[in-house]
Amino acid sequence: MTPRRSLLKTLIALVLTGIMLFPVYWMVNVSFTRPRDMRKAPPNWLPIGGTLDGYRSVLHDQLPYLGTSLAVGLGTVALTVAISAPAAYALAKLAPRGGGVLSFLLLMAQMIPGIIMAMGFYAGYLELGLLNTVGGLIVADSTIAVPFAVLIFTAFMRAIPDELLQAAKTDGAGVLRIFWSVVMPVSRNAVVTVSLFAFLWAWSDFVYASTLDSGGAARPITLGIYHYIGNNNQEWNAVMATAVVASLPATVLLIIAQRYVAAGVISGAVKD
């Protein structure tokens, strides 16, 4: 491409990205808008003369929700990795009988609509008294990530050279030892990739939160936003400020995780 042509392409790409990300910009802009400018026509295109009141409301109202989301996210990560890494090791390296069927079931599990799972969970949790608990939400949210995590881990662990495992075996290490001291350290990048996605999905979950934790103290930030929309239609700056804060994990993921998501590419499972 000639330099002029590629410059033109960059310009077009900038415009396209701008159009695509306009709603995101608008969210940020509205989060700074003063309530009396909120219904102005035409609207303020830039957050000049804005206010931080929206963010003050977030600090005032939403901190408990953010805390819950953080706990649920971290719990989901721990549970997801604990369940899926050993399974993936077996599927990738130990050739278990029935492994193919299990993989098929995991693929199909990804196809089940969340609201249907939520209804089943609701019925079960009601009997077990697990509604409105952080633990219950962690388990439900992990179902979003576990099938995906097994696929990622399996692909990654397949790429570990058999010679490495054979060498450990020759040195007298048992299967468990090999898994813990060889396979897991080598799979660090897959662990990070799985953890990031599991966290983000748990953090973003709305379906399980709204069915299983709609009341009580275990409500996550997605419900914080949802109730904001329902309750105060006037203060959209607060709603959008909460939305901005709730988007931070995604932003961080995009910035720091690109490398790790790229690490997943090596396993052939995820591409940036």
Add this chain to the structure above:
Amino acid sequence: MSQRTRAADRPSVRRPGENAGAFSPRPRPVRRARSEQWAAWAFLVPVAVYLLAFFAYPLYRNVELSLRDYTVRSFVHGGAKFTGLGNYAKILKDPAFVPALTHTIVFTLVSLAFQFTIGLALAVFFARAFPLSATLRALFLVPWLLPLIVSASTWSWVLNTDSGVANAVLQQIGIPPVTWLTSPTWSLVSVIIANIWIGIPFNLVVLHSGLQSIPGQLYEAAQIDGAGGWQQFWRITFPLLRPVSAITLLLGLVYTLKVFDIIWIMTRGGPTGSSATLATWSYQLSFGNLLPAFGPGAAVGNLLILMASAAGLVYIRVQKRQYQP
């Protein structure tokens, strides 16, 4: 499509030709000794128990719910009457059924058509590197990574009839305000627009990675033969991208069928059911009313499962065929 579903429902992106699933074409390791089989299953027990407890059991409960006449009382204390397929008969006769089914189909097909076309156009545009191309392509992922509640509430405000920025822009070019979320005419269009926006990144990323595997020499040869850009697209890119396109569309189909969050947050399926799909209707029946109808809600949900699994099976078949020699 959306994800997340479960944002979640955000599909993993596979590099074509290197499948992550169980169907990769590689030689099976020789079966090991019996003790190793035991060890292998020891590692699989947690996930197997997990699948039974947290996938099979909720699904079973859902089927059971749909076959009984549940009230709030019997939901808590048990003793609901077995009614066989009564709930299914009830929902099929319900005047809300045909609109919900139609909306599901329209929502899915229109979303897929636009997401795929726009995603493909962008993938072709980004196919060859130019200054900033990698960074800008990464920025396109933002809508895909945002929590759905964030995207949905942002779109709700953008499309607000009185003070949304969409109508402000339309007004400046002389078009009268549109009642996006508040009129039955536009509500489905509005949620489709938001859903397309969320689904474009997925299509862009997968199709872009598919384009990278088309050998550059093909284009050079075509250029020497005097083929223009348009001809190159239709004669080289489009046919060679067919396998990846099929996978993208099928995964998109599965994930769009179950979209719930966006519609529920933006319109709750309204006004008067004008944007209700099977997913939102099912939720509405079970959780959206003061008097929950768990049985019919579960029945609608099970119909949705049948549709999603049918699409899912086709996807797995196609994927298997493509990646196995």
